[in-house]
Amino acid sequence: MRFERRHIxxxxxxxxxxxxYILDRATKLEPLARGGxxxxxxxxxxxxxxxxxxxxxxxxxxxxxxxxxxxxxxxxSKEATSIVKGETLADMIRVVSTYSDxxxxxxxxxxxxxxxxxxxxxxxxxxxxxxxxxxxxxLLDLYTIRxxxxxDNLDIAIVGDLKYGRTVHSLTYALSLxxxxxxxxxxxxxxxxxxxxADLKARxxxxxxxxxxxxxxxxxxVLYMTRIQKERFPDPTEYKKMAGAYKITIEHLENVRDSMxxxxxxxxxxxxxxxxxxxxxxxxxxQSFYGVPIRMALLTIVMGVEV
Amino acid sequence: MSxxxxxxxxxxxxxxxxxxILAGQxxxxxxxxxxxxxxxxxxxxxxxxxxxxxxxxxxxxxxNRELEEKELDKISLISPGATINIIRDFEVADKYQVxxxxxxxxxxxxxxxxxxxNTKEPVISKFEVKKDPVQLRCIYCENIIMENIAEHxx
Ligand SMILES: Nc1ncnc2c1ncn2[C@@H]1O[C@H](COP(=O)(O)OP(=O)(O)OP(=O)(O)O)[C@@H](O)[C@H]1O
Ligand SMILES: [Mg+2]
Ligand SMILES: [Zn+2]
Numbered sequence: 001m002r003f004e005r006r007h008i009x010x011x012x013x014x015x016x017x018x019x020x021y022i023l024d025r026a027t028k029l030e031p032l033a034r035g036g037x038x039x040x041x042x043x044x045x046x047x048x049x050x051x052x053x054x055x056x057x058x059x060x061x062x063x064x065x066x067x068x069x070x071x072x073x074x075x076x077s078k079e080a081t082s083i084v085k086g087e088t089l090a091d092m093i094r095v096v097s098t099y100s101d102x103x104x105x106x107x108x109x110x111x112x113x114x115x116x117x118x119x120x121x122x123x124x125x126x127x128x129x130x131x132x133x134x135x136x137x138x139l140l141d142l143y144t145i146r147x148x149x150x151x152d153n154l155d156i157a158i159v160g161d162l163k164y165g166r167t168v169h170s171l172t173y174a175l176s177l178x179x180x181x182x183x184x185x186x187x188x189x190x191x192x193x194x195x196x197x198a199d200l201k202a203r204x205x206x207x208x209x210x211x212x213x214x215x216x217x218x219x220x221x222v223l224y225m226t227r228i229q230k231e232r233f234p235d236p237t238e239y240k241k242m243a244g245a246y247k248i249t250i251e252h253l254e255n256v257r258d259s260m261x262x263x264x265x266x267x268x269x270x271x272x273x274x275x276x277x278x279x280x281x282x283x284x285x286x287q288s289f290y291g292v293p294i295r296m297a298l299l300t301i302v303m304g305v306e307v
Numbered sequence: 308m309s310x311x312x313x314x315x316x317x318x319x320x321x322x323x324x325x326x327x328i329l330a331g332q333x334x335x336x337x338x339x340x341x342x343x344x345x346x347x348x349x350x351x352x353x354x355x356x357x358x359x360x361x362x363x364x365x366x367x368x369x370x371n372r373e374l375e376e377k378e379l380d381k382i383s384l385i386s387p388g389a390t391i392n393i394i395r396d397f398e399v400a401d402k403y404q405v406x407x408x409x410x411x412x413x414x415x416x417x418x419x420x421x422x423x424x425n426t427k428e429p430v431i432s433k434f435e436v437k438k439d440p441v442q443l444r445c446i447y448c449e450n451i452i453m454e455n456i457a458e459h460x461x
Contacts, residue, residue: 088427088428088429089423089428090428090429090430107423108421109421109422109423109426109428109448110419110421110422110423110447110448110449110450111422111423111424111445111446111447111448111449112423112428114423114446114447115423115428115430115447118430129423130421130448131421132448132449
């Protein structure tokens with residue numbers, strides 16, 4: 001597999017074999033992610049260009065780099081603001097790519113990562129481009145599912161904003177390559193667009209839709225919860241009603257499969273009650289941790305370091 | 308030549324006839340060719356002309372001009388079936404159908420205001436072209452333009 005110096009822009013750039021390859025490498029690196037020491041990336045520098053706030057993505061990249069013996073360059077928030085006013089992203093990339101061995105970027109415009117790749121002399125890893133892609137989130141989701149459940153023959157329910165949510169579109173795309181049985185759970189106004197559903201089916205997923213979360217809880221392996229933004233509901237009473245219907249509490253878990261796991265890309269707001277946190281089904285904090293081995297895997301791959 | 312024919316069209320000595328334009332698109336073809344108010348040569352436009360093949364079609368005839376590649380590409384986006392007839396010395400010297408390119412660069416503005424191609428960044432819009440019906444997919448933000456393509460031409 002030829003990954004060295006390749007940009008990581010969208011999940012659509014990956015075949016299933018390539019995804020498996022990344023997941024396998026993350027499995028190898030997980031012990032280091034848990035606190036080991038390594039010199040795998042000694043002498044390498046990762047630049048973090050975040051034009052928008054991020055905690056998990058930015059910090060887990062930093063951790064991944066530091067635990068592998070590499071260094072990081074951070075664009076301070078002050079610099080970011082001054083750049084927004086003047087210098088183009090293109091110029092920034094041309095400069096920063098001469099200082100670093102790879103760049104992780106988050107930028108508010110869709111397509112910004114692809115454009116950055118055109119100007120960069122080092123690999124660009126997309127850490128989110130507006131409503132576009134966030135491939136490292138999808139990879140850590142897949143890793144979590146494979147580790148804590150299973151990717152073959154998977155019954156997964158995905159709950160929340162399926163219309164606009166980029167996480168969901170990219171995750172369902174990847175799962176379709178594994179032939180997953182996907183149940184889409186959302187309020188009617190936030191259903192997944194028909195075009196995306198058709199694409200998923202064409203790629204091998206089985207897709208069903210419902211508005212009723214409770215009725216499907218006992219027939220799934222993974223419950224993937226996402227946040228629904230208040231702004232999508234102009235009427236506050238509508239929002240309240242919806243928020244109640246798409247919230248999971250410990251009472252909902254009585255009849256679920258023993259092995260069923262609950263995931264969430266975080267931050268959660270109301271969707272998962274804190275009573276669920278201590279149940280044997282909760283995996284959202286592990287999921288967040290798995291961002292580290294996945295990002296370690298990607299960094300070693302794009303920097304051309306064998307593991 | 309019958310009196311009726313003479314009234315409707317004056318033959319061109321040299322120029323281009325754009326025939327079989329999708330009915331309703333003639334004005335957009337003129338726009339693509341930059342023909343607005345003042346123009347030095349003779350231009351004739353016919354709309355909703357009965358046509359055996361198409362039911363109805365539009366036609367644009369321009370004297371003393373042959374079209375550029377970029378103009379032909381733009382016409383293909385709004386009317387993929389249009390034919391180009393090169394007229395020399397009153398005769399049709401060459402005839403071909405416009406051809407949809409696989410990719411168009413710097414020709415169309417993305418409909419997504421949040422697309423990187425709509426910022427001050429030094430980036431030229433690029434779209435993948437699909438046919439039947441014509442669809443333009445922005446390679447940056449993946450938004451698709453299917454309707455009123457003429458309105459998004461740069
Ligand atoms: N000298 C000319 N001046 C103006 N229009 C012309 C001239 N010669 C041909 N045309 C127009 O150009 C188009 C193509 O001419 P042509 O003689 O090839 O007609 P056709 O056989 O109907 O072609 P097609 O099969 O493409 O419809 C027609 O619309 C015709 O009216
Ligand atoms: Mg004819
Ligand atoms: Zn775009």
